[in-house]
Amino acid sequence: MQNKLGNPQNTIQIIQKYEFAFQKKFGQNFLIDTHVLDKIILAAGVTKDDCVLEIGPGIGTMTQYLAEAAGHVVAVEIDSNLIPILKETLADYDNVTVIHADILKTDINELTQKYNGGRPIKVVANLPYYITTPIIMGLFEGQVPIDNITVMVQKEVADRMQVGPGSKDYGALSLAVQYYAEPYIVANVPPNCFMPRPNVGSAVIRLTRHKNPPVSAQDPGLMFRLIRASFNQRRKTLQNGLNNSPEVPYTKEQIISAIESLGLSPSVRGEALNLEQFAALANYFTNIKE
Numbered sequence: 387m388q389n390k391l392g393n394p395q396n397t398i399q400i401i402q403k404y405e406f407a408f409q410k411k412f413g414q415n416f417l418i419d420t421h422v423l424d425k426i427i428l429a430a431g432v433t434k435d436d437c438v439l440e441i442g443p444g445i446g447t448m449t450q451y452l453a454e455a456a457g458h459v460v461a462v463e464i465d466s467n468l469i470p471i472l473k474e475t476l477a478d479y480d481n482v483t484v485i486h487a488d489i490l491k492t493d494i495n496e497l498t499q500k501y502n503g504g505r506p507i508k509v510v511a512n513l514p515y516y517i518t519t520p521i522i523m524g525l526f527e528g529q530v531p532i533d534n535i536t537v538m539v540q541k542e543v544a545d546r547m548q549v550g551p552g553s554k555d556y557g558a559l560s561l562a563v564q565y566y567a568e569p570y571i572v573a574n575v576p577p578n579c580f581m582p583r584p585n586v587g588s589a590v591i592r593l594t595r596h597k598n599p600p601v602s603a604q605d606p607g608l609m610f611r612l613i614r615a616s617f618n619q620r621r622k623t624l625q626n627g628l629n630n631s632p633e634v635p636y637t638k639e640q641i642i643s644a645i646e647s648l649g650l651s652p653s654v655r656g657e658a659l660n661l662e663q664f665a666a667l668a669n670y671f672t673n674i675k676e
């Protein structure tokens with residue numbers, strides 16, 4: 387691989403050549419550590435049979451690694467200043483398609499159809515941290531056919547995705563991620579692996595899509611409304627959280643009966659419930675006779 391960008395010297399050279407100015411608003415922290423790059427590719431399990439979507443290729447550092455390992459790489463980058471740079475750094479690869487677009491405004495199902503015949507893709511990225519949650523939830527809720535998502539995120543967010551009840555990090559994101567996927571933290575990554583250094587710690591997390599959800603909620607939309615209502619008012623009891631939410635249309639009596647049907651006290655807090663209990667709660671409401 388010529389001009390391999392995991393090497394900090396090559397990264398600096400390219401940045402100087404194009405007089406590239408880092409844009410904070412795009413969450414631009416480029417990877418400059420070859421060990422971390424190798425670890426990400428390995429954790430994602432990328433093979434020549436795979437079509438990989440990379441979100442935010444930057445100057446193409448991880449894209450080069452992906453192009454070596456994958457069958458095809460589709461890389462979506464928002465910053466127009468990076469497009470000519472990518473043209474140069476990826477010139478040696480004929481299996482990479484760079485798309486200049488905002489990932490949040492991109493129809494990823496359409497990309498999957500176009501580049502992988504609708505078969506499951508892998509998503510691999512050093513994500514722009516300011517939009518981590520909308521990107522991950524968009525992939526899951528948009529029913530994009532996905533094998534796994536292996537991404538660099540803020541350490542605290544990786545922890546939130548992985549924990550269960552009883553942890554201070556437990557919340558709506560934990561439950562949403564765990565409904566769709568099996569999370570596994572691959573590595574913690576310190577700020578000195580990036581240029582410029584971010585002022586938060588980072589972690590690589592792999593989310594392996596469940597073939598079937600681990601719980602059976604008859605109406606998953608209702609379950610997620612209940613979850614949001616429970617965590618919106620963290621210090622309130624579950625009963626008050628549900629009662630005060632405009633998204634939950636049930637009476638106080640119905641809410642108390644639903645909580646008691648799980649064998650729980652009405653004074654329980656929402657953060658004590660696991661995914662299975664939220665699914666049972668939603669199913670209780672779904673089956674209330676009008």
Ligand code: SAM
Pocket residue numbers: 412413414415416417441442443444445446447448449462463464465468487488489490511512513514515517
């Ligand atoms: N992959 C590169 C690396 O690891 O060195 C860069 C990662 S950097 C953390 C995030 C990248 O996402 C930047 O290149 C940034 O311009 C891009 N980006 C930010 N917002 C985006 C968006 N809405 N859609 C697509 N790309 C975006």
